Amino acid sequence: MVQSAIAQLPALKIGSRGPAVALLQRLLVLYGYPSIVGAVDGQFGTKTQAAVLQFQRDQNVAIKDGTVGSATWDKLTYPAGTSRP
Secondary structure, eight states, X not given: OHHHHHHTSOOBOTTOBSHHHHHHHHHXXXXXXXXXXXSOOSBOOHHHHXXXXXXXXXXXXXXXXXXXXXXXXXXXXXXXTOOOO
């Protein structure tokens, strides 16, 4: 069930806007990147990209490119330090 919800989240990159970006920004704040993200404004700019890159490095996401695809969403939407059953 969770996996299908992740599949419905859009890929995000610089220039993306909307509720999915705001969700991303809120999750990044919850993961401890509020000073990098800045305002939760629903706009994927350079600050959000920097926070995504740091998150990808910290969570050892396979592709560390500053865009949010399924691998990054998977890490963001599952509790840190745990793995899916």
